Amino acid sequence: MSGQPNIDDYLQKGMYGEKQVKPDEKRKFLGTFRERVIIALKNSQVMENKVYTEIDQLLKANPCAKLLLNGELNYPSLSKYIQLAKRYGNPYSIVTNNDSNTSIGLVLALDHAINKEDIYITTSSKQQKEKAKKKGLLSSLKGALVKGKRQR
DSSP states (O other): OOSSOOHHHHHHHHHHOSOOSSHHHHHHTTTSOGGGEEEEEEHHHHTSSSOOHHHHHHHHHOTTOEEEEETTSOHHHHHHHHHHHHHHTOOEEEEOOTTOOOSEEEEEEOSSOOOOSOOBOOSOHHHHHHHHHHHHHHHHHHHHHHHHHHHO
């Protein structure tokens, strides 16, 4: 069989569009492959008022990395990251794909595979501080209760 396209290939292309490699993965990661992602934020993380310092540092350290932002999110949430990309000279795009619904709000990616294992920021530093405070409060209450039992 020759490598020339036949009539079935033309019909398939006309009905379904170009053949794509890993289309679901590309929809999820705002048009790029998972293997190219340096870091990603969920929609809720992008909508927080603060800017993640990890994104700031990685944009600065990777001037060739492209910042991809979910166009379904409101512009004020995206603008703080756009300003960072402009400051460090990183290219950026706002990606709107009405055919898919992704929970990813921000992706910083290269144009080649890096296969980074851990690409998500799991908690914000604010949440980590709150957990530490709660743990400290619980520990102090526990300590007070233990002391009270010893004194009896």
